Amino acid sequence: RPALAAFLEGHAWQDDLARLFAQLGQGLSEGLADQPALWTHNDWHPSNLLWASDGTVATTFDFGLADRTCALHDLATALERTAIAWLDLGHGADETLASADAARALLAGYATVRPLEAEDVETVARLLPLVHVEFALSEIDYFNGVLGNASDATLAWDGYLLGHARWFLSRAGQAFLHAIRMPAGA
Template structure:
């Protein structure tokens, strides 16, 4: 009998790599599922996710198909997961198609088993068309972008009324403290001070002038663009592999709320464009001038506008935010790599290529042309 291929996961680049977190085993899954009374008995592990920040597997039991996720407790505790699960429950009650979250025998939505934190979701309806695609890769078509935009608008409409405060400090969350600030350097310093591993990583770097430069070049008008916006809990990781699709190319299920937090609709829309309309994995490979796809961004906005109208002022605001919308999550990734994982090389990649590199792309003529095309293109 041939040996099975080793389990590999997505890295920051385009190549697969051995996982930071070992794959869920049959014994791991059985022990966790025993704490979820509705789950039934484990029959098979059908698939292991290639996503890198946790371990996840599709499991078949005597009662159906589920997705079991396992987190290091430094990344997510049961209390940390409860924050996003409450948001998912709110969306479900408002009619947004999200996977059902199963409850444990203690009545909680997540539980610590051994040295890990587990959560269990029922498999959502729809086709996982982008299952093996990397997160920073584009839609297959403009029609998918349009459908995703409409789905995001429905999520924003449903989010209204969810009044939970912003999430507690933890890695890998798209928080919203720096961009709205009229003193972004001071806000960044406060953000860094609250995260000792991030502070230790940045200490030997001349990071303050680098941050000041980014905000001098790209941050003008950002606080004004965000001022007075309705506070919303938002998805913050809107890309095509975080939704399931029907045969007609429409969104059938929305999932992966790991980055969800209290931001605003403009911030989330800008994040969606940043995640899907620029082929970041090709950055620095000799074709920087062509990695932006404003047509995808326009299709996403056009789809959004079929549900929630957008005017030129809204588009101008999100384009003001877009070049730095990744900034805070990039810091969170550095905190994860430097602190939880202890991988200084990956933390350096996140600083140099993600945080600085993505922002610098927007200062170049091709980045400015990308923004200009979207700003003056059709709204619907």
């Protein structure tokens, strides 16, 4: 990704990412160690799905971020893309960006297909602040390389990548993570 590399040349990106992973990635490798690798969508959210009239998913599309990760990574991505109103970040609504109820409903629905142990939910909660990194990097690459728009590439770096991760360190982000860790009905 030459356009991404060119953009990152002007940033202390190694330091920024090292700080984020040190703050947000604690215990994550242990939670992922026993997860089987499989092909995942990595951008699972309602606008990448076609719905049948009965409300079930009929088709999934947009496999541009598909990769070998694990099921919990895809679940964390789905939560991150559906339960948090990222477009409102920085517009005065940061305390109310996330819906813990929506996240818990998605977790409950997922658990009807693949049971989730407490350790799985903990791993998902640890993944949530970091699953957007690949998407943010792909946006930087797109804005800088395809569109030649350094301003939007900077927005993707500062807002999509760093801003999203930092939100999870905020009081609201921590409350959201705490809420999804709670057992159903608690």
